[in-house]
Amino acid sequence: MKLYVSADIEGTTGITLWDETENGHSRYPYFAEQMTREVAAACQGAMDAGVTDILIKDAHDSACNLIPTLLPEDARLFRGWGSDILSMMAGIDRDFDGVFFTGYHSGAGMDTNPLSHTMNTRVQSVRINGILAPELMINGLTAAYFGVPVRLVTGDRGLCDWLRDINPNIETVAVSEGRGRGSISIHPHKALRLIREAACRGMQKNAADCLFPLPDHFRVEIAFKDHFRAKSAYPGVIRTGPCEVAFEADDYMDVLRMLDFVL
Numbered sequence: 001m002k003l004y005v006s007a008d009i010e011g012t013t014g015i016t017l018w019d020e021t022e023n024g025h026s027r028y029p030y031f032a033e034q035m036t037r038e039v040a041a042a043c044q045g046a047m048d049a050g051v052t053d054i055l056i057k058d059a060h061d062s063a064c065n066l067i068p069t070l071l072p073e074d075a076r077l078f079r080g081w082g083s084d085i086l087s088m089m090a091g092i093d094r095d096f097d098g099v100f101f102t103g104y105h106s107g108a109g110m111d112t113n114p115l116s117h118t119m120n121t122r123v124q125s126v127r128i129n130g131i132l133a134p135e136l137m138i139n140g141l142t143a144a145y146f147g148v149p150v151r152l153v154t155g156d157r158g159l160c161d162w163l164r165d166i167n168p169n170i171e172t173v174a175v176s177e178g179r180g181r182g183s184i185s186i187h188p189h190k191a192l193r194l195i196r197e198a199a200c201r202g203m204q205k206n207a208a209d210c211l212f213p214l215p216d217h218f219r220v221e222i223a224f225k226d227h228f229r230a231k232s233a234y235p236g237v238i239r240t241g242p243c244e245v246a247f248e249a250d251d252y253m254d255v256l257r258m259l260d261f262v263l
Helices: 028-048 135-145 157-166 188-203 252-262
Strands: 002-007 053-058 075-078 098-104 123-128 150-156 171-179 182-185 218-224 238-241 244-249
Touching: 002 028, 028 053, 028 098, 028 150, 028 188, 098 135, 098 188, 123 135, 135 150, 135 157, 135 252, 150 157, 150 188, 157 171, 171 188, 218 252, 244 252
Parallel strands: 002 053, 002 098, 053 075, 098 150, 150 171
Antiparallel strands: 123 218, 171 182, 218 244, 238 244
């Protein structure tokens, strides 16, 4: 079996402050290591279930956060950003048997992670077909476009609860719970154990049960914090308010092209 892993950091156990996510700050090395250990635990769980081929996409900031020596020897690591519109999902294709999202977080407009955001901190909210869309939705739809099931999501409780409403069959591990500007986290060692166990269960589930729902039509609405960012220069994008734009398409790749330009 072949597995794709998209790894972010703001949903890593214990993360509370932006400094903890940014290279160059004193708190960052610890959380980069915990991020890596959580990815490794997910990979180990997948291998327990028979996975033999793993591609990991480092998908935070510089995309050079994961510590390679702490990852399983049989995993391949995609560092840095690709040149295509898949962004945090660069390298995925129809050959994969599953997708894991580790260290993921609540989206812009959600109050369940002190670092809630969607793609960047300039965005007030992103909605797809009326649903408040975290990065998990954007990337889950990418997985669905390629017919690849989502078998595990780890991150904050708000995101896991959100996903449960979308598809309750997908395994989740909530490692923290946002409380205003703070968070309550489980023990980092417990997180590793729970992630490994959930990863194994996820890979054993029926693939069709774990697909992220892919609609036939997409209406994307983006609200920016600053009015001057709401531009209609991209074909098909219309300005719907002082800080808002909208875009509609039937092909999800058209949505990703627009997001790559507008965000």
